[in-house]
Amino acid sequence: MNRMPWILIRSPLLVVLTFHLSAPTASAQSAQEIFASAHKMFFDETKPREAINLYKASLDAGLTGEARERALLELADAHWAGADPENARFVLGKLLQLARSPEIVPGALWRLGMSYMDKGHRSGNDMGAYNQGQAFYARLAREYPQHPYAPGALMVQANFATLIEANRTKAIRLYEELAAKYPDSDETKSAMEWLPGLRKMNDAELQTQAREARAQMMETTPKSQNGVIKKEP
Numbered sequence: 123m124n125r126m127p128w129i130l131i132r133s134p135l136l137v138v139l140t141f142h143l144s145a146p147t148a149s150a151q152s153a154q155e156i157f158a159s160a161h162k163m164f165f166d167e168t169k170p171r172e173a174i175n176l177y178k179a180s181l182d183a184g185l186t187g188e189a190r191e192r193a194l195l196e197l198a199d200a201h202w203a204g205a206d207p208e209n210a211r212f213v214l215g216k217l218l219q220l221a222r223s224p225e226i227v228p229g230a231l232w233r234l235g236m237s238y239m240d241k242g243h244r245s246g247n248d249m250g251a252y253n254q255g256q257a258f259y260a261r262l263a264r265e266y267p268q269h270p271y272a273p274g275a276l277m278v279q280a281n282f283a284t285l286i287e288a289n290r291t292k293a294i295r296l297y298e299e300l301a302a303k304y305p306d307s308d309e310t311k312s313a314m315e316w317l318p319g320l321r322k323m324n325d326a327e328l329q330t331q332a333r334e335a336r337a338q339m340m341e342t343t344p345k346s347q348n349g350v351i352k353k354e355p
Contacts (some may be wrong), residue, residue, distance in 0.1 A: 153183035157193050164196060170203040191217060191226040198233060207237055228269040231262040235278065247286070247336050256282055273307040276300040280313065288332035290325060 151159070160176030163169050177197040185193055194217040201210035214230045214237075221227045238255030242248045256279060263275040280296035283289045297313040297320070304310050320328075 151183075153180050153185040154189060156180035156183055157185055157189060160193070161196060164200050164203070168203075170200040173200045174204065188223050188226065191221045191223055194221075195226055195229055195233075198230075202233075202237070207241065211237055224266065224269070228262055228266045228271050231258045231266075232271045232275070235259040235262065235275065239278070239282075249286075252282065252286060267303065273300060273304040273309040276303070277309040277313065284320065284328070285332050285335040288325075288329045290320065290323065290328050294320060 156176055157180035160173050160180055163176055164173035174197060177193050177200060180193050181190065181197075194213055198210040198213040198217070201207070201213060211234060214234050217230050218227065218234075221230060235255045235258035238251045238258065242251035242255065245251055259275040259278050262269070263272050263279070266272060276296055277300060280293050280300060283293035283296055287293075294317065297317050300307075300313055301310045301317075323331075
């Protein structure tokens with residue numbers, strides 16, 4: 123029997139454990155300068171707590187346009203790096219209310235999908251969280267089909283249909299959609315390796331694999347919240 127790699131529905135995790143307790147003051151700085159300092163603090167110096175304060179200061183100082191959207195996206199990443207996924211999701215929700223950039227919105231959708239999937243794992247296969255994550259991936263694939271995240275969004279949905287929902291018909295449809303839309307993607311290459319075995323499986327075999335995958339995730343996923351960052355493509 124072909125074994126489907128359950129790990130591919132997992133979100134990439136990056137836990138940033140380095141914290142510092144002081145941040146430079148931002149008086150007499152412009153919003154753009156504060157944002158630049160926040161970006162450097164987070165990405166170059168790996169100080170998420172100080173970066174969070176600076177990102178908020180740049181927003182309060184009146185940062186506008188795509189820079190404001192980018193600051194919110196990076197603020198969410200800083201919250202995740204600081205092991206605060208709830209605030210990360212809150213910030214991303216606010217971002218989706220105002221974001222217009224075709225570069226920013228897909229990143230927010232990807233992060234929300236990934237975060238809710240991770241929440242589902244860490245909450246003992248919480249289907250409510252899983253379904254929220256799937257909705258964000260579906261929106262990304264539907265509204266931004268040309269974005270580099272789109273093949274991955276379809277892949278996550280197909281893997282979820284296979285190993286969590288055990289819905290063979292839905293999984294095959296999604297893998298075939300992935301192959302048709304993105305024939306040269308790495309995701310399609312992987313999908314084409316599994317699809318013949320999936321087609322040969324009966325429902326009982328798929329249900330067994332799905333149960334085993336869920337049990338394995340329960341054994342290997344810590345029951346705690348960690349930071350999650352997906353780098354831009």
